[in-house]
Amino acid sequence: xxxxxxxxxxxxxxxxxxxxxxxxxxxxxxxxxxxxxxxxxxxxxxxxxxxxxxxxxxxxxxxxxxxxxxxxxxxxxxxxxxxxxxxxxxxxxxxxxxxxxxxxxxxxxxxxxxxxxxxxxxxxxxxxxxxxxxxxxxxxxxxxxxxxxxxxxxxxxxxxxxxxxxxxxxxxxxxxxxxxxxxxxxxxxxxxxxxxxxxxxxxxxxxxxxxxxxxxxxxxxxxxxxxxxxxxxxxxxxxxxxxxxxxxxxxxxxxxxxxxxxxxxxxxxxxxxxxxxxxxxxxxxxxxxxxxxxxxxxxxxxxxxxxxxxxxxxxxxxxxxxxxxxxxxxxxxxxxxxxxxxxxxxxxxxxxxxxxxxxxxxxxxxxxxxxxxxxxxxxxxxxxxxxxxxxxxxxxxxxxxxxxxxxxxxxxxxxxxxxxxxxxxxxxxxxxxxxxxxxxxxxxxxxxxxxxxxxxxxxxxxxxxxxxxxxxxxxxxxxxxxxxxxxxxxxxxxxxxxxxxxxxxxxxxxxxxxxxxxxxxxxxxxxxxxxxxxxxxxxxxxxxxxxxxxxxxxxxxxxxxxxxxxxxxxxxxxxxxxxxxxxxxxxxxxxxxxxxxxxxxxxxxxxxxxxxxxxxxxxxxxxxxxxxxxxxxxxxxxxxxxxxxxxxxxxxxxxxxxxxxxxxxxxxxxxxxxxxxxxxxxxxxxxxxxxxxxxxxxxxxxxxxxxxxxxxxxxxxxxxxxxxxxxxxxxxxxxxxxxxxxxxxxxxxxxxxxxxxxxxxxxxxxxxxxxxxxxxxxxxxxxxxxxxxxxxxxxxxxxxxxxxxxxxxxxxxxxxxxxxxxxxxxxxxxxxxxxxxxxxxxxxxxxxxxxxxxxxxxxxxxxxxxx
Numbered sequence: 001x002x003x004x005x006x007x008x009x010x011x012x013x014x015x016x017x018x019x020x021x022x023x024x025x026x027x028x029x030x031x032x033x034x035x036x037x038x039x040x041x042x043x044x045x046x047x048x049x050x051x052x053x054x055x056x057x058x059x060x061x062x063x064x065x066x067x068x069x070x071x072x073x074x075x076x077x078x079x080x081x082x083x084x085x086x087x088x089x090x091x092x093x094x095x096x097x098x099x100x101x102x103x104x105x106x107x108x109x110x111x112x113x114x115x116x117x118x119x120x121x122x123x124x125x126x127x128x129x130x131x132x133x134x135x136x137x138x139x140x141x142x143x144x145x146x147x148x149x150x151x152x153x154x155x156x157x158x159x160x161x162x163x164x165x166x167x168x169x170x171x172x173x174x175x176x177x178x179x180x181x182x183x184x185x186x187x188x189x190x191x192x193x194x195x196x197x198x199x200x201x202x203x204x205x206x207x208x209x210x211x212x213x214x215x216x217x218x219x220x221x222x223x224x225x226x227x228x229x230x231x232x233x234x235x236x237x238x239x240x241x242x243x244x245x246x247x248x249x250x251x252x253x254x255x256x257x258x259x260x261x262x263x264x265x266x267x268x269x270x271x272x273x274x275x276x277x278x279x280x281x282x283x284x285x286x287x288x289x290x291x292x293x294x295x296x297x298x299x300x301x302x303x304x305x306x307x308x309x310x311x312x313x314x315x316x317x318x319x320x321x322x323x324x325x326x327x328x329x330x331x332x333x334x335x336x337x338x339x340x341x342x343x344x345x346x347x348x349x350x351x352x353x354x355x356x357x358x359x360x361x362x363x364x365x366x367x368x369x370x371x372x373x374x375x376x377x378x379x380x381x382x383x384x385x386x387x388x389x390x391x392x393x394x395x396x397x398x399x400x401x402x403x404x405x406x407x408x409x410x411x412x413x414x415x416x417x418x419x420x421x422x423x424x425x426x427x428x429x430x431x432x433x434x435x436x437x438x439x440x441x442x443x444x445x446x447x448x449x450x451x452x453x454x455x456x457x458x459x460x461x462x463x464x465x466x467x468x469x470x471x472x473x474x475x476x477x478x479x480x481x482x483x484x485x486x487x488x489x490x491x492x493x494x495x496x497x498x499x500x501x502x503x504x505x506x507x508x509x510x511x512x513x514x515x516x517x518x519x520x521x522x523x524x525x526x527x528x529x530x531x532x533x534x535x536x537x538x539x540x541x542x543x544x545x546x547x548x549x550x551x552x553x554x555x556x557x558x559x560x561x562x563x564x565x566x567x568x569x570x571x572x573x574x575x576x577x578x579x580x581x582x583x584x585x586x587x588x589x590x591x592x593x594x595x596x597x598x599x600x601x602x603x604x605x606x607x608x609x610x611x612x613x614x615x616x617x618x619x620x621x622x623x624x625x626x627x628x629x630x631x632x633x634x635x636x637x638x639x640x641x642x643x644x645x646x647x648x649x650x651x652x653x654x655x656x657x658x659x660x661x662x663x664x665x666x667x668x669x670x671x672x673x674x675x676x677x678x679x680x681x682x683x684x685x686x687x688x689x690x691x692x693x694x695x696x697x698x699x700x701x702x703x704x705x706x707x708x709x710x711x712x713x714x715x716x717x718x719x720x721x722x723x724x725x726x727x728x729x730x731x732x733x734x735x736x737x738x739x740x741x742x743x744x745x746x747x748x749x750x751x752x753x754x755x756x757x758x759x760x761x762x763x764x765x766x767x768x769x770x771x772x773x774x775x776x777x778x779x780x781x782x783x784x785x786x787x788x789x790x791x792x793x794x795x796x797x798x799x800x801x802x803x804x805x806x807x808x809x810x811x812x813x814x815x816x817x818x819x820x821x822x823x824x825x826x827x828x829x830x831x832x833x834x835x836x837x838x839x840x841x842x843x844x845x846x847x848x849x850x851x852x853x854x855x856x857x858x859x860x861x862x863x864x865x866x867x
Contacts, residue, residue: 064105480529591865594867793846
């Protein structure tokens with residue numbers, strides 16, 4: 001049985017016994033470019049102390065082979081001390097040194113040392129990704145966040161490569177024994193956790209710059225800056241814009257946190273096949289190379305990139321300088337970084353819609369996650385590493401950030417920042433729990449935050465706010481906010497305190513729906529009377545949580561809903577409009593109103609939506625509503641009407657505009673299931689149809705091919721020809737998706753075999769293949785339902801958690817139609833329930849994915865019942 005899944009109690013026992021001081025790590029990747037070489041030599045020298053002499057502990061190392069283990073100068077019998085992913089260390093002294101040498105494996109899953117071969121030029125690229133616990137795939141270590149140490153890295157690699165790590169480069173030596181190889185040496189880091197160490201190696205393109213700032217005490221600080229991307233992507237790279245964002249961010253956070261940037265240099269690398277948006281490795285942040293826009297990108301995508309960049313920069317303080325003790329308090333870093341990333345975009349860039357996009361995008365993620373049966377408190381119970389891996393979710397990030405925004409409204413921004421500054425000073429280079437943060441914020445604000453923390457951080461679920469209104473002769477009488485706050489994990493009502501604004505909107509003489517008044521109120525308990533509304537004229541729209549100060553789902557009162565459905569486009573305030581879009585979407589998802597009404601709203605008001613981030617979001621929601629929530633009996637009609645509108649808007653949109661791009665993407669996506677516009681798609685591809693200003697670049701071309709393939713209108717030879725035209729990493733993904741989308745039983749079988757039983761697909765190509773496989777009517781995939789449930793345990797046991805999670809989540813048979821019965825009796829729901837009942841002892845992380853997928857399916861079927 002695998003012993004990779006470190007438990008919280010094991011970690012606590014180990015950190016109570018030992019204190020780590022330093023690591024000296026040597027990695028030899030000189031043969032990485034040889035695809036027949038599966039691994040590389042890894043050597044760790046670790047200095048640590050033990051609180052009890054004669055005691056025992058263990059190291060973590062997931063490797064193909066351990067060559068030797070020396071403890072305090074004595075060689076240990078490898079066969080005796082190595083047990084799976086652990087190395088036992090007995091008879092410890094007060095001060096100890098252990099040296100482990102072994103062969104670590106290159107990865108294609110994005111875990112550990114990921115190796116990628118660029119199809120454009122054949123070059124080999126390496127980078128590492130560890131969170132939560134994959135540093136042990138690269139070097140032997142004590143893999144838990146509260147055993148911090150200083151790290152010194154040495155890397156042997158081809159001399160022509162770029163090599164980087166957390167510390168600054170201190171030396172580079174050509175090996176006389178191997179002239180094509182050099183050894184890079186890096187400066188020791190300050191104390192940090194294992195999961196944020198990193199190494200980058202390959203023929204990367206590199207740009208350099210620097211930042212200089214004046215600190216609060218009048219002294220100056222200079223930070224070297226560098227940017228990396230693959231050489232073949234350099235023509236699309238925009239280092240000047242990225243350096244400008246970086247400099248602005250360092251200006252902002254150094255002043256805001258009143259703690260000088262602590263990690264020396266600030267490198268940022270954009271890497272292939274990345275499992276995350278980015279990772280906050282001190283001194284060398286890694287990002288998905290999807291942020292290097294090789295095809296036309298909308299302004300909202302550039303803003304999202306800026307948000308991610310500033311999110312990761314905030315982590316240099318929240319998460320890296322001060323780190324959670326264990327993964328229960330993952331939110332301590334992610335919620336703060338999510339909040340600070342948006343604040344940074346708002347304060348340091350020209351974008352005026354940072355908080356609008358936060359409300360429209362990030363919070364939407366949280367609202368979905370918080371309504372699943374697997375939802376959890378922001379401060380979660382994380383008993384082991386598998387649970388930690390699953391908790392990088394909408395609760396930990398976006399709900400936590402939303403709650404912090406509410407906390408700022410509650411205690412005031414200045415008190416919030418003052419508490420944060422003291423928190424950094426008190427716990428620099430250390431580890432904390434919720435208690436330390438609350439102490440700092442309570443002291444700064446003068447408020448006891450214990451009750452606030454219990455209500456917001458230690459309960460689950462989302463509050464739903466509805467308004468009860470009494471009016472007479474157009475004048476408001478009693479107005480009452482009702483809060484339904486059932487915790488789905490306990491079944492108890494857990495009403496939370498909300499500091500929020502209520503906006504009153506009315507039509508002006510020009511026909512615009514504008515705010516004419518507003519009131520602020522504190523909501524507590526199940527029922528709150530809003531006395532400040534009494535006596536005011538009854539508005540056309542009463543918008544609860546105006547300006548999005550709190551975290552809650554809002555149900556519009558009947559008159560307000562009617563106003564929104566008739567006049568949403570007349571709302572001039574972007575935030576108010578985004579909040580109304582969200583209210584309509586929540587109503588559709590919750591089966592409170594027919595989902596076709598949401599599609600109608602998008603058709604009516606989408607063309608006039610001026611916020612490109614909001615437009616892309618509502619178009620995506622409309623597509624989800626059509627394919628998942630609209631009843632099968634009406635789906636073709638609703639889809640066809642939506643596609644017709646999208647095609648017309650594509651022709652009407654301003655040439656070269658973001659709106660034109662949004663409608664083009666929508667036409668391509670909707671055409672996967674409606675063949676009425678395939679001639680248009682084919683014409684755009686072959687150039688016989690020219691739409692003024694439309695950039696028919698690689699990304700759009702693959703979207704169009706995906707639609708043609710899904711309708712049986714693209715041959716394998718045509719798709720191979722397109723790959724020859726775009727032989728890039730993104731091109732290979734588009735090719736894999738389009739090939740697997742063809743509506744043929746043999747194609748689907750081949751895709752299934754490759755995804756479930758094959759091992760040749762990298763993480764990115766696996767997801768691309770699954771996406772194509774799923775582009776099909778349920779009838780074509782019906783034969784895979786039982787096979788899916790039969791393979792789950794083998795997949796989970798035989799693949800890494802990243803790859804297994806992609807397979808289990810991606811291949812769940814989610815595209816189902818209500819068959820005349822109740823959602824609970826649908827065949828796939830019943831089959832899911834049977835599997836869960838028969839596998840109560842299956843890994844918690846596996847069960848969580850299945851439970852969540854069942855919930856999504858059940859919601860879809862429930863929505864389909866509302867006509």
